Amino acid sequence: xxxxxxxxxxxxxxxxxxxxxxxxxxxxxxxxxxxxxxxxxxxxxxxxxxxxxxxxxxxxxxxxxxxxxxxxxxxxxxxxxxxxxxxxxxxxxxxxxxxxxxxxxxxxxxxxxxxxxxxxxxxxxxxxxxxxxxxxxxxxxxxxxxxxxxxxxxxxxxxxxxxxxxxxxxxxxxxxxxxxxxxxxxxxxxxxxxxxxxxxxxxx
Numbered sequence: 500x501x502x503x504x505x506x507x508x509x510x511x512x513x514x515x516x517x518x519x520x521x522x523x524x525x526x527x528x529x530x531x532x533x534x535x536x537x538x539x540x541x542x543x544x545x546x547x548x549x550x551x552x553x554x555x556x557x558x559x560x561x562x563x564x565x566x567x568x569x570x571x572x573x574x575x576x577x578x579x580x581x582x583x584x585x586x587x588x589x590x591x592x593x594x595x596x597x598x599x600x601x602x603x604x605x606x607x608x609x610x611x612x613x614x615x616x617x618x619x620x621x622x623x624x625x626x627x628x629x630x631x632x633x634x635x636x637x638x639x640x641x642x643x644x645x646x647x648x649x650x651x652x653x654x655x656x657x658x659x660x661x662x663x664x665x666x667x668x669x670x671x672x673x674x675x676x677x678x679x680x681x682x683x684x685x686x687x688x689x690x691x692x693x694x695x696x697x698x699x700x701x702x703x
Contacts, residue, residue, distance in 0.1 A: 512637050515546040515571040516629060517562060519553035519578030521608055528612040530622040534577065537626045541633050545569060554584045562588070563595035573601045573636045577629050579608040598641035605632040654679065659687025 516538035520526035531549045539547035546569050550558045553576055565571055574597065576588050581604045589599035607625040615621050651674050655666045658680030666678045684690065692702035 512543045512573060513545045513569065513571050514541075514543045514573045514575060514633055514636060515562065515565050515569065516541075516544055516548075516575045516577065516633065517553050517558075518547070518549045518607075518625075518629070519558070519576065520549060520551045521579055521612075522551065525578070525608050525612045528616065528618055528621045529607055529625045530618060531625075533622055534607070534625045534629060538575075538577075538629050538633070541630060543573075543637050544633060546571060553578050554587055559587065559591040562591050566592065566595035566597045571597065573603070573639065575603045575605065575629065575632045575636055577605050577607045577625065577632065580606050600642040601636070601639055603632045603636035603639065605629060651675065652677070657687070658682070658685030660689050662687075 516535070518531045518535045518538065520531050525531060535547050535549045538544055546565050548561065548565075550561060552558055553562075562574060562576075566574070574588070574592055576584075578584065585602075585604050588604060589602050592602050593599040605628045607628055610628065611621045611625045653666075653669045653674050653676050655662050655669070655676060655678045658678055662678060662680070663685060666676045669676045678685070686703060689695075690703050694700065695702050
């Protein structure tokens with residue numbers, strides 16, 4: 500990936516913030532409307548919306564339409580874990596013509612709604628996370644993906660049981676593997692044992 504040198508945020512940034520209800524997973528504890536309204540008051544935010552399921556096709560279309568029609572330069576989604584849908588939202592941004600790395604996701608489900616029953620506390624933390632995401636995204640710059648040739652090989656350090664197993668699995672997947680062991684023979688502590696339980700097989 501390549502990118503230009505970091506620069507200070509520009510005044511013409513147009514950030515869109517999208518707060519997901521996630522059914523009742525988030526909305527059951529977090530006041531998503533209050534979070535949306537708070538997001539709308541933040542610097543650089545020109546669009547703030549809530550939606551039942553942001554990861555759904557209509558939710559993604561909502562983001563894409565705003566990128567095209569509102570001229571958004573950055574996007575923040577407050578929803579579930581980035582492990583689940585960060586790629587989904589980045590793809591939606593890219594398909595709408597926005598560099599996918601001008602996107603920031605913040606987790607208000609596992610980090611807010613699922614860790615307390617107190618609606619006020621969950622909502623306050625969700626606001627803080629959204630504010631932090633907006634404060635971060637305006638510093639982000641576009642990355643460009645590129646492909647480079649790599650050598651399909653691996654180095655495994657340590658010829659104990661774990662190292663031998665790792666080397667075998669890598670080799671089975673078609674990789675060239677070099678196994679390095681500092682002792683004269685491989686096997687580690689296992690090779691020093693006489694027999695193994697419960698089969699009483701020879702350890703070596």
